[in-house]
Amino acid sequence: MISTRSRTEQLPADETQESTAVARCTEYARDVVEGKILMGEKVQAACHRFLGDLERSRDPAYPWRFDAHKAARPVDFIEHFLKPTKGDYEKMTLMGWQCFIECNLYGWVSKEDGYRRFREALILVGTGNGKSTLMAGNATFLACKDGEPGPDIYLLANSKEQAGIVFNECKSQIDASPSLAKRFRTLRDGVYYDKAHATIRHRSSDSGKLDGLNPHGAIFDEIHEYRDFKLLNIINRKTVKRRQPLSIYITTMGYVMDGPLAYYYGVFDDAMRGNLAPEIGDRMFAYMAELDPGDDVEDPACWIKANPGLGTVLHLEDLEAKWQRNRLIPSERADFICKQLNIMVNADDMAYVQPEVIRRNREQVDMESLLGRRCYGGFDLSNREDFTAAALEFPLDDGRVFVLLHSWVPRRKVELDQEKIDYYGLAMRGYLTIVDGEYIQQEDVYDWFIAMADKYEIVSIGYDPANATRLRQMLETRFDCQVIRQGPITLNDPMKDIKEQLLAGRVISNSDPMLEWYLSNVRISSQTRHTDKENWMPLKRNKFRKIDGFMAFLDAHACRMMKEPAGIVYTAPRVRVVDLGGRSNRRMMRERM
Numbered sequence: 001m002i003s004t005r006s007r008t009e010q011l012p013a014d015e016t017q018e019s020t021a022v023a024r025c026t027e028y029a030r031d032v033v034e035g036k037i038l039m040g041e042k043v044q045a046a047c048h049r050f051l052g053d054l055e056r057s058r059d060p061a062y063p064w065r066f067d068a069h070k071a072a073r074p075v076d077f078i079e080h081f082l083k084p085t086k087g088d089y090e091k092m093t094l095m096g097w098q099c100f101i102e103c104n105l106y107g108w109v110s111k112e113d114g115y116r117r118f119r120e121a122l123i124l125v126g127t128g129n130g131k132s133t134l135m136a137g138n139a140t141f142l143a144c145k146d147g148e149p150g151p152d153i154y155l156l157a158n159s160k161e162q163a164g165i166v167f168n169e170c171k172s173q174i175d176a177s178p179s180l181a182k183r184f185r186t187l188r189d190g191v192y193y194d195k196a197h198a199t200i201r202h203r204s205s206d207s208g209k210l211d212g213l214n215p216h217g218a219i220f221d222e223i224h225e226y227r228d229f230k231l232l233n234i235i236n237r238k239t240v241k242r243r244q245p246l247s248i249y250i251t252t253m254g255y256v257m258d259g260p261l262a263y264y265y266g267v268f269d270d271a272m273r274g275n276l277a278p279e280i281g282d283r284m285f286a287y288m289a290e291l292d293p294g295d296d297v298e299d300p301a302c303w304i305k306a307n308p309g310l311g312t313v314l315h316l317e318d319l320e321a322k323w324q325r326n327r328l329i330p331s332e333r334a335d336f337i338c339k340q341l342n343i344m345v346n347a348d349d350m351a352y353v354q355p356e357v358i359r360r361n362r363e364q365v366d367m368e369s370l371l372g373r374r375c376y377g378g379f380d381l382s383n384r385e386d387f388t389a390a391a392l393e394f395p396l397d398d399g400r401v402f403v404l405l406h407s408w409v410p411r412r413k414v415e416l417d418q419e420k421i422d423y424y425g426l427a428m429r430g431y432l433t434i435v436d437g438e439y440i441q442q443e444d445v446y447d448w449f450i451a452m453a454d455k456y457e458i459v460s461i462g463y464d465p466a467n468a469t470r471l472r473q474m475l476e477t478r479f480d481c482q483v484i485r486q487g488p489i490t491l492n493d494p495m496k497d498i499k500e501q502l503l504a505g506r507v508i509s510n511s512d513p514m515l516e517w518y519l520s521n522v523r524i525s526s527q528t529r530h531t532d533k534e535n536w537m538p539l540k541r542n543k544f545r546k547i548d549g550f551m552a553f554l555d556a557h558a559c560r561m562m563k564e565p566a567g568i569v570y571t572a573p574r575v576r577v578v579d580l581g582g583r584s585n586r587r588m589m590r591e592r593m
Contacts, residue, residue, distance in 0.1 A: 071107025224254025378555030462559030
């Protein structure tokens with residue numbers, strides 16, 4: 001948020017303010033798309049989506065329309081009524097990126113009933129860019145100007161102290177505004193707008209007062225610190241009684257690699273790219289400012305991608321000075337990269353790969369193009385009362401590999417929720433099967449391979465002989481199977497080869513969140529008998545950070561290295577799909593070139 005020294009407080013006419021706010025939003029989107037403003041690919045995706053939705057809204061069948069008046073109202077409110085509480089400033093003006101967020105959140109409505117389109121939003125920007133100030137303004141707007149009877153607004157965080165940051169900013173903004181100070185009561189326990197029976201309160205995940213809430217608006221601060229979905233689920237479940245609730249997640253990047261942010265990061269990115277079903281993705285908005293995978297963290301020219309306030313609330317010379325002070329101290333360097341550049345960093349020295357390496361491997365492949373291709377399988381049964389996973393590795397024509405992964409977990413394991421992942425969301429998206437019962441039957445894995453064999457040519461399947469006797473016997477009736485012994489002599493070379501592929505950005509999984517979770521959980525064994533000869537063995541970070549999917553991928557890769565001569569590249573057969581009486585009876589006819 002820009003704070004200006006202008007003493008002009010006359011509010012422009014509604015039409016002028018409305019057109020100005022929408023014009024600034026649209027201009028920002030076009031400047032990003034055209035490269036006039038340097039931003040990362042995720043912000044570019046959000047801008048492309050906005051401009052594309054404007055065109056789609058002309059179609060009578062498209063369910064959403066952009067209401068310019070509603071889009072301008074929060075911008076009008078913040079800029080006219082809210083006063084800066086820090087610095088020598090008298091008026092606040094939204095920066096282009098902030099105007100873009102506000103106009104999107106409040107401007108898109110349903111053609112059918114006029115209610116707000118977006119119900120959830122993820123705002124990811126580097127520290128110091130003014131997101132807390134902006135969200136405090138949103139809390140006040142939702143309380144008094146959103147048209148909801150008796151709106152309850154909650155400012156939430158992982159700790160009581162963090163929850164108080166946006167709340168105290170909200171109180172300070174109201175107290176500093178002559179117009180709002182007369183209409184609101186700001187008390188220690190909450191902010192009250194009696195005219196609309198509205199309240200603004202703050203809560204944390206360790207609060208005992210989470211029952212009986214009826215939130216219209218929820219602003220979750222710094223969700224990178226959340227280790228589970230408890231607070232998020234409690235609040236979001238209680239918004240169902242509201243006509244147009246809004247949950248906003250604001251954060252920088254963080255160190256909790258398997259918490260809600262890691263999940264939301266992928267889901268909201270999918271929404272911006274149109275990869276989710278419309279009934280889900282159409283309700284989600286994201287502004288995710290970060291460096292791109294190929295950017296050099298030491299190049300200040302690209303820092304604006306994670307810091308859209310650079311040049312206004314942040315200054316490049318200050319960031320450069322901070323970088324020079326911290327770049328040679330490992331912990332401080334990691335903190336700058338994580339918090340200022342929004343690149344997730346794993347501080348664990350024995351981590352198999354760092355988060356930014358995982359992010360390099362997010363290319364997409366059309367699944368139809370894989371039909372009929374050669375591939376190698378692997379599976380990891382582990383404890384059948386726990387996770388089980390199977391994988392296929394496809395060598396691609398350009399030397400990259402595609403990994404197709406599936407996991408199974410018993411319902412009892414889901415109910416225990418020890419891993420703190422979004423089991424049901426992952427199951428709905430097809431990455432995970434929740435099995436009724438207390439264990440995974442080996443027939444489930446066998447059936448998956450049989451189903452995959454109808455689509456792809458499975459050359460061989462690698463397996464750990466310790467737990468797989470019956471499954472191996474079943475598979476051998478249809479497939480070639482290869483023993484992959486689980487020791488450093490066997491796994492060292494494939495494990496290092498996979499890491500080299502990951503470092504080069506040559507592993508494609510269509511951003512499979514389960515594979516990324518498994519990868520982030522892998523450590524390299526520090527046992528002397530392994531490290532003395534630099535023989536790698538995979539270990540999990542702790543008993544709740546599973547690596548079964550990685551082990552299935554590793555077995556498939558080891559199998560391929562054993563079976564496939566070095567350097568050979570297989571070209572996919574041409575596949576013609578013939579429909580013989582419906583999708584359930586579809587058959588593939590392969591014609592080798």
